[in-house]
Amino acid sequence: MVKFTTTLVKSTDTKFAKRIRKLFFTSLCVLIALALNNPLFANTASNTDLEILLPAPLEATDFLPFSEQSAQVGQLLFYDPLLSGNRNIACATCHHPDHGTSDSLSLGIGEGGDGLGLTRSPGTGTLAATRRIQRNAPALFNLGFAETHTLFHDGRLSIDLNDPTGFNSPVVEFLPKGLNNIIAAQAVFPLISTVEMAGNVNENEVAGAQNTRSDYGWRIITERLRNNSEYLRAFHTAFEDIQQPTDLDIRHIANALADFINAEWRTLNSPFDAFLAGDSTALTQAEKKGLHLFYGEAQCSTCHSGKLQTDQQFYSIGLPQLGPGRTRQFDFKARDMGRINESDNAEDAYRFRTPSLRNVTLTAPYGHNGAYKDLRGIIKHHLNPKQALQNWQSDNLQLPKFQQAEATDFVIQQDQQELNRLYQSIDITNQNLSEKQIDYLVAFLTSLTDQSSLPGRLGIPETVPSGLAVPR
Ligand code: HEC
Ligand code: HEC
Numbered sequence: 001m002v003k004f005t006t007t008l009v010k011s012t013d014t015k016f017a018k019r020i021r022k023l024f025f026t027s028l029c030v031l032i033a034l035a036l037n038n039p040l041f042a043n044t045a046s047n048t049d050l051e052i053l054l055p056a057p058l059e060a061t062d063f064l065p066f067s068e069q070s071a072q073v074g075q076l077l078f079y080d081p082l083l084s085g086n087r088n089i090a091c092a093t094c095h096h097p098d099h100g101t102s103d104s105l106s107l108g109i110g111e112g113g114d115g116l117g118l119t120r121s122p123g124t125g126t127l128a129a130t131r132r133i134q135r136n137a138p139a140l141f142n143l144g145f146a147e148t149h150t151l152f153h154d155g156r157l158s159i160d161l162n163d164p165t166g167f168n169s170p171v172v173e174f175l176p177k178g179l180n181n182i183i184a185a186q187a188v189f190p191l192i193s194t195v196e197m198a199g200n201v202n203e204n205e206v207a208g209a210q211n212t213r214s215d216y217g218w219r220i221i222t223e224r225l226r227n228n229s230e231y232l233r234a235f236h237t238a239f240e241d242i243q244q245p246t247d248l249d250i251r252h253i254a255n256a257l258a259d260f261i262n263a264e265w266r267t268l269n270s271p272f273d274a275f276l277a278g279d280s281t282a283l284t285q286a287e288k289k290g291l292h293l294f295y296g297e298a299q300c301s302t303c304h305s306g307k308l309q310t311d312q313q314f315y316s317i318g319l320p321q322l323g324p325g326r327t328r329q330f331d332f333k334a335r336d337m338g339r340i341n342e343s344d345n346a347e348d349a350y351r352f353r354t355p356s357l358r359n360v361t362l363t364a365p366y367g368h369n370g371a372y373k374d375l376r377g378i379i380k381h382h383l384n385p386k387q388a389l390q391n392w393q394s395d396n397l398q399l400p401k402f403q404q405a406e407a408t409d410f411v412i413q414q415d416q417q418e419l420n421r422l423y424q425s426i427d428i429t430n431q432n433l434s435e436k437q438i439d440y441l442v443a444f445l446t447s448l449t450d451q452s453s454l455p456g457r458l459g460i461p462e463t464v465p466s467g468l469a470v471p472r
Pocket of ligand 1: 089092093094095108110111134135136138140143151152154183186187190191195196197257
């Protein structure tokens with residue numbers, strides 16, 4: 001007789017225990033149903049115990065607390081180009097709700113560019129963008145999830161309680177103290193990135209100052225906000241310790257942005273969560289089959305685990321390299337070796353953080369450099385990375401036209417030594433899945449989407465205090 005075991009993540013509260021029991025029965029029924037009408041599934045289950053590890057549903061209590069008034073200031077800051085050196089780009093330009101809180105591009109165009117999403121261009125005139133952004137802009141869903149300890153594709157920002165700033169970050173001791181959480185710590189970086197928001201030295205005072213020392217750049221941005229009476233009023237209302245303009249500093253700006261992001265985009269209403277909470281009708285047959293592949297035979301959950309389908313660890317799945325790369329000091333190849341940049345550990349070459357798969361149907365293109373514009377492409381890549389690399393074509397991308405960049409976009413792919421290194425790095429074992437099974441996986445990933453989360457909670461403001469144009 002086939003025996004099914006359902007193991008669930010451990011938890012201490014009793015409400016949760018009830019849910020476990022409920023889920024146990026739901027899953028058991030689903031498993032039996034699947035075993036009966038899916039011959040393939042029955043085959044795998046016939047000689048081994050099948051263990052399905054399902055997370056608990058995502059809930060509001062899984063998130064960090066936030067202050068409503070601070071989130072409201074954060075909303076204005078997030079959409080305001082005033083925070084950029086040349087006042088021409090906002091966080092929302094690359095993380096826009098109309099584009100799944102990203103930009104719909106494999107590699108975007110930052111400071112100096114013009115337009116949004118697929119129509120974004122390098123812009124014109126002396127301030128036009130001169131290179132592509134090195135990596136794909138990640139979506140910002142569920143960033144307030146309390147267990148998140150690592151951000152960026154290479155994890156170069158992480159919580160570190162032994163560090164006086166509370167974080168391990170690229171600017172080490174210059175990171176402001178008093179940042180409430182990891183989202184706040186992240187939010188200060190785009191502001192001083194020349195290619196993202198600061199602009200080039202000689203173009204504006206932020207870029208010049210940050211070039212001397214990161215915190216000098218933050219001071220100039222803070223000064224801009226101190227000179228805006230509408231921001232001052234909003235900050236004064238939101239933060240008790242702001243009584244006069246000089247009390248405002250970069251921490252408040254970062255903490256407000258963090259409260260906004262945390263509260264704004266949460267995926268609490270996906271069919272998958274409804275299913276986990278006990279509604280066995282929440283998933284279609286195909287989605288259920290995909291779920292069992294994902295958490296079973298296809299072993300996706302060895303890395304895509306937990307409530308957000310990420311273990312927050314780093315692996316190489318050998319995506320094709322493209323674009324300007326994110327080169328290390330003294331490295332002249334246009335390549336991106338990922339985690340090794342942060343860890344200096346040889347085995348971390350080409351490893352990138354396992355991304356969350358929540359709302360993944362809304363966040364194409366996929367991978368740290370957006371190498372695949374559709375889910376089938378990136379899933380198939382996982383099944384045989386080396387072969388996928390050899391067959392990969394640039395029509396998998398969604399790259400904005402950028403004449404100046406095009407000559408070097410794919411140069412690295414011609415470098416045989418580099419390709420060999422990439423092959424060597426692959427951490428994933430090949431497997432055979434049928435087209436039908438891939439359909440099921442896509443169906444399952446679709447069930448991780450919460451359509452209602454997309455517009456955000458506060459939404460896009462009509463206007464921002466600087467009077468500059470809100471990206472739309
Ligand atoms: C020019 C485009 C661009 C702009 C503008 C921009 N970002 Fe990003 N953002 C990116 C890219 C690209 C990454 C990934 C970088 C990496 O991992 O190396 C990223 C990463 C992030 C992350 C980390 C997400 C994760 O899962 O690791 C957060 C949070 C974030 N950005 C918030 C912001 C905020 C807040 C602002 C405004 C202050 C902002 N971004 C402005 C492109 C942009
Ligand atoms: C060995 C760990 C591992 C396994 C197993 C694994 N993945 Fe991944 N997955 C990753 C990593 C790491 C990335 C990001 C790679 C990068 O950016 O270079 C990724 C990226 C993805 C993405 C793109 C998400 C995005 O937003 O860019 C999808 C979709 C995905 N995986 C689905 C799956 C599915 C489905 C399976 C099972 C067939 C699977 N993964 C198995 C580690 C894994």
